[in-house]
Amino acid sequence: MTTNTTYDVTIIGGGPAGLFAAFYSGLRGLKTKIIEFQPYLGGKVHVYPEKMVWDVGGVPPLSGAKLIDQMVEQGLTFDPTIVLNTKVTSVTQDEQKIFHLHTNEGAIHATKTVIIAIGGGILQPQRLELEHITHFEQTNLHYLMKPLAYFKNKDILISGGGHSAMDWAAELEPIVNKIYLTYRGDTFKGHETVIKHLLSSKKVTSFFETNITKFIPSDSGDTIEQVELTELHTNKKHQLALDDVIVHHGYIRDTSLLQYSPLPITLHDDYFIAGSPSSESSVEGIYAAGDILHHEGKLHLIAGAYQDAANAVNMAKKYIDPEASRQAMVSSHNDELKQRNKAIIKEMMGRGV
Incomplete structure (x- = not known):
């Protein structure tokens, strides 16, 4: 037409x-x-x-x-x-x-x-390749940043280790309660001062050579309540309770x-x-x-x-x-x-x- x-x-x-x-x-x-x-x-x-x-x-x-x-x-x-x-x-x-x-x-x-x-x-943001997770994008799974105030006093997970993921983490670190960082690589990429600050912060816990392998939903099924991380080489699993998940795997x-x-x-x-x-x-x-x-x-x-x-x-x-x-x-x-x-x-x- x-x-x-x-x-x-x-x-x-x-x-x-x-x-x-x-x-x-x-x-x-x-x-x-x-x-x-x-x-x-x-x-x-x-x-x-x-x-x-x-x-x-x-x-x-x-x-x-x-x-x-x-x-x-x-x-x-x-x-x-x-x-x-x-x-x-x-x-x-x-x-x-x-x-x-x-x-x-x-x-x-x-x-x-x-x-x-x-x-x-x-x-287009590179999305996680996990089944049955798209409905979480309407609640607490984010591929684009929301206003910083949204994350105030929350426990969050950021997946990704590049410049943008590190910049987001640095912006959020002063206002959140806790940040978990998960990355497939063994070192983060980005500005040296930003990475040094994040690695030394008591609010930040880093998981290297890990993947997100499962989202554990809340009782309602609408939001993510816990995230399962799996170590690439040992298959060891970590379960983290949190409020929001931010994914930055590039575009x-x-x-x-x-x-x-x-x-x-x-x-x-x-x-x-x-x-x-x-x-x-x-x-x-x-x-x-x-x-x-x-x-x-x-x-x-x-x-x-x-x-x-x-x-x-x-x-x-x-x-x-x-x-x-x-x-x-x-x-x-x-x-x-x-x-x-x-x-x-x-x-x-x-x-x-």
Whole structure:
């Protein structure tokens, strides 16, 4: 089923690059849609909601969660159409040069231009391979971090020994009652000072060369009450009573979109879009922004994603309307924002600011 409306710009991905592209596309008067695989906007920043982000230009340090809120608010300024829980599986183009974005639901989204802003690809947490545990994901089994306050004074288990698992443990150590760390390897990976602190903390008990082999549920069966760990070499078992389990075994990257699209999109290292500093791909009308874009001098920061997004929108505008300016538009030149500015100034004067 093809959607009835053909959009000027459709953005695949609702992270930092996609959200700023949506804002800037609206700024330039383009009819815009975002299609996002996850049930929420914000992208990979959801992996570290409690961490402080310092390197967004002109913005004082703020938590990842707050940054998400502000990015979403800005991205929705011009009311783009938002499609969540939807995976774009391939991109085709018809004889009229209209692109068709095919999705896992069978819907086809028509658009004049495409901005691909999928970061490192759709990231799915590596889940535990134990039977009959998915219902615990609704209660006390976590693959993404919840707000720190949720874990206050709790006994928790963290499975994983990489940088992210260690960072989570370090963030939680001051506020929880107890942390158990379980890892298949014989040493943790991460920053030396973080690991040294965790290994010396009286709140932390570490189990190396162990696996989670069983969850023992509560009487209701809804939550995990105990976890069984098994030593890899001796088969010795440990049973731990706890409140919550956090699993960080890395992510599975889904790279099917670019692999299965028949259009000749040139890739770098078999994954990244080989583009230009102006965010162009090898296919006219398709652009890239954020970590998915590769070119010499590419800046892998959120600030770099914003520049990519603005470049991509400016190129899309020029592609749709060859008479349009390729140069960036500043917000003070947008008629709709001028009206909003008047309302904001009026409100501030009324409050005596």
